[in-house]
Amino acid sequence: MSAFVGRGHGKLILAGEHAVVYGHPALAVAVDRGVEVRLTRIDGPTRTCADTACDDRLTEALHAALEPTGWEVSVFSDLPIGRGMGSSAAISVGLVRARAAADGETLSLQTIWERAFAAEKAFHGNPSGLDQAVACRGGLLRYRKGPPPHFDDLPCPSWPLVVLDSGAAGDTRALVEGVRERHPGNQQVLEAIGSLVGKVERAMNAPDQLGPLLTHNHTLLRHLGVSTPELDDLVQLALNHGALGAKLAGAGGGGVVLALTHDPKALEQAARARGIHAFTCHPQPGVSSAGVSP
Numbered sequence: 377m378s379a380f381v382g383r384g385h386g387k388l389i390l391a392g393e394h395a396v397v398y399g400h401p402a403l404a405v406a407v408d409r410g411v412e413v414r415l416t417r418i419d420g421p422t423r424t425c426a427d428t429a430c431d432d433r434l435t436e437a438l439h440a441a442l443e444p445t446g447w448e449v450s451v452f453s454d455l456p457i458g459r460g461m462g463s464s465a466a467i468s469v470g471l472v473r474a475r476a477a478a479d480g481e482t483l484s485l486q487t488i489w490e491r492a493f494a495a496e497k498a499f500h501g502n503p504s505g506l507d508q509a510v511a512c513r514g515g516l517l518r519y520r521k522g523p524p525p526h527f528d529d530l531p532c533p534s535w536p537l538v539v540l541d542s543g544a545a546g547d548t549r550a551l552v553e554g555v556r557e558r559h560p561g562n563q564q565v566l567e568a569i570g571s572l573v574g575k576v577e578r579a580m581n582a583p584d585q586l587g588p589l590l591t592h593n594h595t596l597l598r599h600l601g602v603s604t605p606e607l608d609d610l611v612q613l614a615l616n617h618g619a620l621g622a623k624l625a626g627a628g629g630g631g632v633v634l635a636l637t638h639d640p641k642a643l644e645q646a647a648r649a650r651g652i653h654a655f656t657c658h659p660q661p662g663v664s665s666a667g668v669s670p
């Protein structure tokens with residue numbers, strides 16, 4: 377039986393996580409890893425294929441987004457799940473695309489984003505929409521939440537990023553709520569993160585300037601209370617092994633650290649020697665380079 381397939385990109389946030397929820401801009405880049413969702417029509421109750429790369433929460437949300445009967449859903453992911461690399465947004469986008477393929481619908485990027493954003497609210501409660509925007513558009517994106525949201529597709533960088541996995545999942549919903557509970561006491565930190573975004577954007581073609589800005593963003597996220605000792609150690613490990621800069625990427629509380637370095641292999645090896653899961657990602661060009669209009 378033929379399957380209807382949809383894909384969503386994984387992402388790494390370069391600057392502006394959490395602050396983006398409060399209306400500041402954020403910069404995120406799609407990476408060459410992502411999620412593929414396959415839908416097959418079946419008789420009987422909707423079910424999830426056993427080897428699907430989803431945790432219980434994601435499986436529940438997938439089922440909530442589909443009719444109660446008639447589908448088998450499979451998810452294939454080379455993104456670590458629940459690690460701040462946008463797996464739930466990539467699944468939402470993949471599902472929207474697969475469902476549209478099954479219905480013979482051609483969707484604009486705006487409609488894909490709107491539908492995936494609606495689904496994401498089931499995962500995260502109060503998402504900014506950034507993760508879904510990168511998952512469907514690819515490339516480097518400057519995003520500001522709405523209404524109406526602003527999507528600015530920027531020239532995609534060519535440098536790779538090393539990802540160091542803390543091995544622990546962060547709970548985005550709880551972290552975003554925690555920042556909200558501490559608001560407005562943390563207003564200054566959120567503003568400092570927001571004002572770093574423009575500097576990061578201007579340093580995009582100058583890795584030696586960009587690196588320290590990434591590390592400064594990490595320090596601000598630590599002040600915001602979303603880092604962990606493990607994430608701080610991973611940042612330090614990266615800096616000790618020649619990284620130009622490093623930061624937690626995503627909501628924090630676990631998840632991954634991204635590191636910018638001239639020598640990705642050396643950093644990967646140093647991390648692996650300590651039993652840390654490490655890999656290199658490359659930016660995935662998106663709509664601006666593919667000439668697709670929104």
Ligand code: MEV
Pocket residue numbers: 392393394395396397460462500502503504505506507548552626627
């Ligand atoms: C999560 O990937 C990014 C946050 O800024 C939340 C959001 O933007 O919805 C922490």
